[in-house]
Amino acid sequence: MKNILSIALALAVLLGAGSLLAHHGGNLYDTTKAVVLNKARITKFEWGTPHNQIYFDVTSDKGEMQHWVASTEPAGVMLERGWTRRSLKDGDIVTVYIYAAKNGATVGNLQKIVMADGKELTTQGPLQGAEGAAR
């Protein structure tokens, strides 16, 4: 199993690994670290294709209200990762982990959302049923 995972990891590196490059802005976002946005308030959740969009508001350290939009893989892929169209609703207060735009714009590729009750919604992972597989 360890070997399988090692091979999977190698293949993931070879392929550019996962959803990041399936997104269109892969080289426009800072993928070296996820920006953590606390107390984000969900304002809209668009579920569909070509990608899901999640809108949320965050108050910056300077007290300014920022309007963000994050993207995930399309709905069909996110279903495989445990999401549904009801995973988020307007008004939810969450913590957002996002690869944000390098140019400072409040957009990016979502990595993870932690709900108020601690439940995590991650955007990463193979299709279910494809254990040990790398994408």
Place this chain on the structure above:
Amino acid sequence: MRVRTCGAALLGAVTWSSILAAQAADPPRPPVDVYTLKNFLPIGPPAPLPVSKVPDFSGDWAAGAGGFGQSLSAADPGGRMRGKEPDIPYQPWALEYTMKQNPPTGPDAKFEVTTDPNIHTCEPLGLGRIFMYPGKMRFIQTAEAVYILHEVGPVYRVVWLNTKHPDDPDPQYWGHSIGWYENDDTLVVDTIGVNDRSWLDQLGHPKTEKFHFIERYKRLDGQTMTVDMTVDDPGAYTKPWPGKRNFAKSTTGFLRYQWVCSVRDNYEHYDKVGRAGNTGETTFKK
């Protein structure tokens, strides 16, 4: 909501025309009439048709180890060597064509100025590129044909078994496919009659109407399947070249969400998410 949607559609319509006009300007083309060319590889099954058991491809197959990647090139599935792949024998015009494209994803992505015909006009993904998307596929095997269903599109292909191609098939997006079984474990799919409007993959590798595509599906074990592909297109390349993808069996269900291409959704995604991270423009910039 309706006003906003219609407004977006109108804006999109105005934008499409200018983009399409720009795209039509002087695209590299094959220097010869491709119909005068002879394919490198035999088309259709060997004669006599091999005797084989019918392998079982039932179930749903997801992009597995080996992933969906960016390029059809077996040597460069991640798309990091665009134009310099050791296994793609470009003709000069095909290399020029490829390098003039702006991929929507991958290491060379230029989403803000992409020339991707699937994004701009939802041209069908077509053969090769359909494997670049993380959707599942399902095989329906009958005595007459194998039906290959793809979640992305959604689209289905009909692979007619134990027969021949028509003499002069109309070029279409998915071509005309025939198939046969070999070695008790392999489904061979042979396709011709494909038009040249779709890219071979995310990077923009071209094909011509002389495109001949061979897929060899084989189950490696109960949980994995592989497809070895061969691109045989004397209109764009100087010899055949290989592609490969692996799939893992999935048990979570098929087509739970229809991955339909919508030009409006494509543009709205870019307008809402892409532009701020790219150029600040409100639509695609050509």
